[in-house]
Amino acid sequence: MAKRQKYIINLIFSGYLDETLHFGPFCYSWWISRPSEKNNEPCFLFPICLQTKILLVLNGCDFIIEIGQLNSQFGPHPSYICKCDGIQSELYETPTEAITTVYQQIFKYKSNFSGPEIMGYDTPHIVQEYLNGLPFRVFNYSFNKLRIWIFGINKSHNQKLGFAGHRFKSAFIYTYNKQRSIFFSRNRI
Numbered sequence: 001m002a003k004r005q006k007y008i009i010n011l012i013f014s015g016y017l018d019e020t021l022h023f024g025p026f027c028y029s030w031w032i033s034r035p036s037e038k039n040n041e042p043c044f045l046f047p048i049c050l051q052t053k054i055l056l057v058l059n060g061c062d063f064i065i066e067i068g069q070l071n072s073q074f075g076p077h078p079s080y081i082c083k084c085d086g087i088q089s090e091l092y093e094t095p096t097e098a099i100t101t102v103y104q105q106i107f108k109y110k111s112n113f114s115g116p117e118i119m120g121y122d123t124p125h126i127v128q129e130y131l132n133g134l135p136f137r138v139f140n141y142s143f144n145k146l147r148i149w150i151f152g153i154n155k156s157h158n159q160k161l162g163f164a165g166h167r168f169k170s171a172f173i174y175t176y177n178k179q180r181s182i183f184f185s186r187n188r189i
Contacts, residue, residue, distance in 0.1 A: 008057035009120050014129045015049025015067060021076055022047060022138075023151050025182055027171060029077035031138055031149075034121055042139040042150070046121055046130055048078045056099070056118050061085060061106060065095055065119065080115075095119050148172045 022030045031045035052067040063084045070079035070091060079091040082098040087105050092098040095115035103111055120126030131137070140149045151169040169186045 010055040012053040015052030026075040042141040044139045146172045
């Protein structure tokens, strides 16, 4: 089994949440799960924040990765750009593509990187920065063939309900009339 490389990763700016992106119709593009979370039900998610800026040191070179927004026929989704030593990538849909392109231009050999890992999602202190200030820890779970996202649950004083209230905000994606659609359910939060 190959040994995982440890990277020097620094969070320059943790970015920000956008209500319409992170809690709206294109929410599924703006949250990420990690392998340790995928096996759990519910699966807690981590935000992909706009304007996040990461410094990654590889072979003594400083790589800067930034998150922006691209629009496509499927709606807005994250974009990634990588810069190092005067070389800048194009906008890519994954951090893996962005950093791999620049790395290969500088070092002239192929190497692949785990996008979520280089963005700090496997680094506890960086993950904590991403989670700070979240109004609610978004999670999803499976129900039959649906993947359901929960964006909010109000509080109550009912200990039997785990202090959860009756109001919530959720979404799920379903293919309806051969069209992939996202459905929202909101009971006033």
